Amino acid sequence: MIPRWLYAPAAVGAAFVLLPLVAIAARVEWTDLFDLVTSQASKDALWLSLRTSAIATLLCLLFGTPMAVVLARTSFPGQGVVRSLVLLPLVLPPVVGGIALLYTFGRRGLLGHELDVLGLQVAFSTTAVVLAQTFVAMPFLVVSIEGALRTAGQRYEVAAASLGARPTTVFRRVTLPLVLPGLVSGAVLAFARSLGEFGATITFAGSLQGVTRTLPLEIYQLRETDVDAAVALSLVLVVVAVLVIGLARQGRSAA
Template sequence: MRTGEPSVPRWAWVPAAAGGLLVLLPLVALLAKVPWSDFGGLVTSESARVALWLSLRTAAASTLLCLLLGTPMALVLARSSFRGLGLLRAGVLVPLVLPPVVGGIALLATFGRRGLMGHALEVAGVQVAFSTIAVVLAQTFVALPFLVTSLEGALRTAGRRYESVAASLGARPTRVLFRVTLPLVLPGLVSGAVLAFARALGEFGATITFAGSLQGVTRTLPLEIYLQREVDPDAAVALSVLLMAVAVVIIVVARRDRSAW
């Protein structure tokens, strides 16, 4: 270590190692329990393939929805000042600390057949609860705060200097947003989108409460793992490793792309 460089206190290595073991040991134990001789057959069964494909499709749809809704939300939170802003920010963050099953009940109260909006939708011939749409809504509900918080932080870090220059040159707010603001915070936007996708991919509680578990319709991979745990523990372990591998690939690709920026 060169003189003048900041150093890590020696005592910090002990809790850091303990935290690392707390995270990594269960993953190692999971890998140790995988029946590798049957792994291929377990993760390529009909039900597993259908559940994985449904998970990927709904997670992608919910991530797109998070981008469409979360980007303007983060912009309002980072660039606006009005009474009640703190309350709005707290409301956006509630799904982060809310048990997912409670989120599912809240979604049922809103979009269920007798819900706040569900009854009107039912009259119009649109059934949301216990459908693939319900899966996307449940995943969006729990994943949206991840994108909003990540992008809001990036917006605050970037500041307003370049936006002010563009505005002073006559650029309209929408042009400033797409030509200046978003390119500046693109790494934060991508990071938030990856976090949202990963959270949506692993969503369980709100999904099973609001969407149920219908094969090919609402039974995502986490739900399939939960069901297999009772009837075929080996399949549950193998599918858990598959889901973990998909999540690792997403994180590695996202970090590599972000480092390129």
């Protein structure tokens, strides 16, 4: 039982979030929709976005999962500070992330010389897009898995270890299956965040069709010349986002 007056501000809040989405749908030229979203530039952007977001999600899983386990299952001095700093990209304006990445991986950046020696040129490449996406999406995965780990507790892990299972076996056979729903929804969120990444990409990676111009950058660019196409592509991103949220919910309720 909740107080009845809560409904009013809740309705205003819901309307505030939903109305702009309705407005996009209302503004779309439905008859031309197919032509607008299937131009070569749009297809290139969509394909690039899906590809880079998938790789970024994979990188997040590869490095974010161990990070979440370390944060949830161990304690060391300064852990609180480390956790806060790892989550920083969550609250950092993406353009700041882009500048930070530029001065890390850029030609004159912290690692620029070493990368150059190795023959790796990150700037203006698809790699730069993936790096930007991984940077902004990582915290979503870490938060999600760390939360799942803490909720699950350590009972089963302790039991498995007491029965003689080695730490790697416990991690593989007990810990991972236990947090699988959190892992799935974390990965879906990371994918969604990667798909929407804009600020860090435009600052760090540049914008070139098929190489670095992802869907959000393509929308930003089209807005100058072809508003109808920009709106149509926006709708595509909205639909993808809705699907992603649906998937994440499904993953969670299956737990």
